[in-house]
Amino acid sequence: MRTVIIILVILIVLILAYTQMNKTENKSNSDLTDTKNSSKEIKGTIFYHEDDFGQVEIIPNENFDRLIKEAENVKDFSEKHFDGGGFTDMYVREESGLKLEERKIKVSELNEILSKLSVEKHTIATTGIRPDEMLSENTFGYGENYNGLFFDFNQDIVSNIWISGRLDVNDEKLISVLNEIGTKWNLLLMDWNSLELIDLKNKEQIKKYVK
Template sequence: MLVWLAFRKKDSTKYSPANYGSIFYHEDDYRQVEIVPFENFNALIKQAENIEEFAEKNFDGIGYSDIMVREENELKLKDRGIPVTELEEVLLNLSLPRKTLVTTGISPGEMVSKNTLGYGENWNGLFFQFESDIVSSIWIAGTIPTGKDKVTDTLNVLGRKWNLLLMDWNSCKLIDLKDKEQIVTYLSFEDYGE
């Protein structure tokens, strides 16, 4: 009965069942396709080149004989001071369910990813973490399960509003999110529907 009363509050979207529930991302997807401040551009290019060179040297035909740990970005996303509420206003354009319980790990064996929200469905979506209502990281796991135009527009707004890049560590591609054509080209290589 108490839950039923909560749904009757004036702002019904805030208490919509779509705003609750859980979403899972595999632990290997954490920040593999991440959104970062533009000021890291040169360092990201250099690091991507180092990763590609390292991968070539350490590939044995089946797998890799060694691992490389990426360096942290000099300018962190949390340094932008993006309020969670402002990011969520932009993410509404995706028209995806907002999930307040985010789990990660290897299924089975999930654990709660604290201070994390997700937009999408299990294995696929846009996720972000926050500290004290300030966004500390944004990443994409799998693909964002909505139309390519919505994804393009949303990423472009993020880039223009906060001067951000998308770094895809899986393919070592770096995308200036202020440039809509770069986003369109990048998404054409990903598994996005129309």
């Protein structure tokens, strides 16, 4: 009888140990699956560096006077805080004014024009400091990593349009597309890197800027 009890105790211990081992293994497999799924979620087909967002932006013409003033502020600040090797302080731009989303530009309308660039369209974009670091929600891009025209949207209405790097596309084609966008929605291009403000309804201004 005593021997039977001992055997039963040993069997119970083995069953408990086996059950715990299976739980641990299943959790590990689940964690691995979650990790893989997480990686898939941020896997994009085009990338823009986070510092490029809004550096070359396309915005409503109503912001013209504000942009001129802000460009002057940036220039003055840069001159005062440049020590020969870098800047001693950081300037935060004023972001007031009419937002692009107020134009009610539909994603389908913008895509129709941008397709004339004849470059690859990407519906999954990532950002950060390196490709696939984080997903850029509701963002489409035309071009390639680091060099493309991007826009994001909310409920099928375009929120922001910006350019990262330089598109690998024929100059005349780019000029034509930018001009069509500018004319259709009365837009400007503001390049905060070079402090150039371009009226996209004016083909000559665009040509001078692009070339």
